[in-house]
Amino acid sequence: MQKKYLMTPGPTPVPAEVLLKTAEPIIHHRTPDFSAALRSAIDNLKYIFETTNDVLLFASSGTGVMEAAIVNCFSAGDTVIVARNGKFGDRQKSICEAYGVDVVDLAYEWTETVKPADIAKALAENPQAKGVIVTQSETSTGVLNDVEAIGKLVKDLPDTVLIVDSITGIGAVECKTDAWGLDVVMTGSQKGLMLPPGLAACTVSEKAWRAYERSMLPKFYFDWKKYKTNIDKDTTPFTPAVTLVLGLNEALRMLRDEGIENTIARHSMLAEATRKGCEALGLKLFAPADGRGSAVTPVWVPEGIDGKAIVSTMKNRYGVTIAGGQDHLVGKIIRVGHLGYFGEFDIITTLAALEMTLAGLGYEFEAGAGIKAAEAIFLSAQDSA
Ligand SMILES: *Cc1c(COP(=O)(O)O)cnc(C)c1O
Numbered sequence: 202m203q204k205k206y207l208m209t210p211g212p213t214p215v216p217a218e219v220l221l222k223t224a225e226p227i228i229h230h231r232t233p234d235f236s237a238a239l240r241s242a243i244d245n246l247k248y249i250f251e252t253t254n255d256v257l258l259f260a261s262s263g264t265g266v267m268e269a270a271i272v273n274c275f276s277a278g279d280t281v282i283v284a285r286n287g288k289f290g291d292r293q294k295s296i297c298e299a300y301g302v303d304v305v306d307l308a309y310e311w312t313e314t315v316k317p318a319d320i321a322k323a324l325a326e327n328p329q330a331k332g333v334i335v336t337q338s339e340t341s342t343g344v345l346n347d348v349e350a351i352g353k354l355v356k357d358l359p360d361t362v363l364i365v366d367s368i369t370g371i372g373a374v375e376c377k378t379d380a381w382g383l384d385v386v387m388t389g390s391q392k393g394l395m396l397p398p399g400l401a402a403c404t405v406s407e408k409a410w411r412a413y414e415r416s417m418l419p420k421f422y423f424d425w426k427k428y429k430t431n432i433d434k435d436t437t438p439f440t441p442a443v444t445l446v447l448g449l450n451e452a453l454r455m456l457r458d459e460g461i462e463n464t465i466a467r468h469s470m471l472a473e474a475t476r477k478g479c480e481a482l483g484l485k486l487f488a489p490a491d492g493r494g495s496a497v498t499p500v501w502v503p504e505g506i507d508g509k510a511i512v513s514t515m516k517n518r519y520g521v522t523i524a525g526g527q528d529h530l531v532g533k534i535i536r537v538g539h540l541g542y543f544g545e546f547d548i549i550t551t552l553a554a555l556e557m558t559l560a561g562l563g564y565e566f567e568a569g570a571g572i573k574a575a576e577a578i579f580l581s582a583q584d585s586a
Contacts, residue, residue: 203520208551210340210369210497210524210538212391212398215448218455219395223448230443236435238450243432245453246402249371249394249461250386252378255405257428260442263368263389266401268296269423270364270385274332274409276417277301281332282323284315286346287339288527289366297334300418305330311342311530314492317350324354324361331412332362338370338494341527343487343536345374345494349381356382362412368392368401369496372456373468373540384409390445393496395452395541400445405429468495470582471539471548474575478552479537481574482559482566487534496540499526501533506564508532514558521554545579 207214215223228234239258246256259265271293275281281302283294286309297304305323309315315335324330333355337348348365355363362384367376371386372393378386383404390400405413405425413425427438456464472495476486479500487499502508509532512525526534537551552571559566 205520206522206547206550206554208521208523208538208547210392210536210540211389213393213395213538213541214543215397216395216452216455216542219448219451222451223397223444225447227443228447230437230441235441235443235446238447239432239437239441240435242446242450242453245450245457248457249453250378250388250402250404251376251380251461252386252404254378254407255410255429255432256402257405257425257432258400258402258437258441258446259423259428260399260439260445261401261423262398263366263387263392263401264292265423266387266389266403267293267366269420269425270334270387270403271296271300271302272416272418272420272423273425274362274364274385274412274416275300275302276415278303279331280305280327280329281334282307282320282327282330284320284333284335284346284351285309286313286315286342286344287311287336288341289339289368290336293334293336293366311339311344312487312489314344314489315346315351317347317354320351321354324358330361332364334364334366336366337376338367338374338496340369340497341530343494343497343499344489345370345492347492348376348383352381352383355384359408360412362406362409369540370494372464373496374494375465378404384412390449393541394449395455396445396448399442400449465495468539468543470578471495471543471545472498474545474548474578475537475539475552477578478548478571478575479555481570482552482556497524497536497538499534499536502535503559503564506559506562508535510562511535511555511558514561515554518561519554519557521551523551523555545575548575
């Protein structure tokens with residue numbers, strides 16, 4: 202037998218309390234019991250998103266809610282500014298193109314943050330732009346983009362909506378939907394919400410509803426209005442993912458008990474310990490100093506070491522699953538997730554497995570330096586608490 206640890210930025214580990222809920226016998230969705238669960242899940246999602254806007258919930262993976270945002274806000278031929286610095290930003294551009302939306306393409310290196318000044322310039326040059334789309338937390342790179350600054354640029358434009366992919370931002374980093382003027386913010390169940398894959402949620406502001414009224418792209422399953430009308434009556438337009446909604450309710454209860462500020466502080470501490478632990482092993486951080494998120498820590502694979510072998514040895518030999526690089530970064534970086542149901546000893550375990558793996562692959566470093574550095578962060582966090 203080998204004990205297994207899931208240290209990836211999605212799917213993420215699911216707490217036993219949530220697993221037990223999702224193991225209960227299925228209930229029918231047109232019942233007061235389900236309606237009560239849905240009501241409380243939506244209320245608690247508003248708390249997590251820090252919004253009083255509508256929150257819509259879909260049975261889909263995260264990409265469904267991304268596509269939904271585009272088909273509900275735009276028409277073919279609309280101009281939309283897409284700022285992208287990773288795999289998920291690339292996907293936003295592809296979805297726009299699939300629907301004939303004209304993309305003003307702000308492409309960055311994957312090691313860079315999106316620069317709000319470039320968005321200001323793109324908005325000035327394209328006053329007809331109907332939207333700005335940005336990824337807050339790029340899961341492919343660990344880069345955190347400043348959506349608060351971008352919010353300030355878009356907030357007062359009456360006909361331009363700001364769409365934020367916060368699929369690995371929500372529950373890991375600050376994302377103040379209302380205070381920052383974010384029109385559509387999205388997340389998915391298998392990320393910070395500590396659930397299996399299969400649910401996705403988004404917020405919709407008044408401005409985004411006005412965009413919906415203008416939008417002419419075809420939509421049916423993901424038609425926002427169908428969800429709003431039904432959710433306002435504590436029900437759903439189609440058969441919901443009943444089991445996951447019951448689990449969501451439990452996960453959100455746990456997050457609400459912790460308190461959103463504490464959840465974000467915990468993630469920030471875990472990310473700092475992971476960064477310091479990796480650096481103590483001589484590994485270089487991938488994300489730039491001006492934009493490091495708390496959902497995932499990617500590091501460069503050291504010269505002469507096979508990145509794929511790090512991931513496979515950690516998994517096969519030690520039972521610890523981390524993520525490798527995506528697209529052109531396959532084999533070049535490794536990514537340690539710490540999003541959702543994570544605590545100090547998950548980081549210690551992962552760093553220990555990483556150290557033992559690197560030692561086995563012939564990489565030279567001071568044994569124990571990674572976990573020692575992480576422990577120092579945890580001890581200092583206790584002192585300042
Ligand atoms: C996971 C993720 C998505 C959605 O991916 P799915 O596989 O469709 O759930 C979108 N954006 C980001 C930043 C993500 O991390």
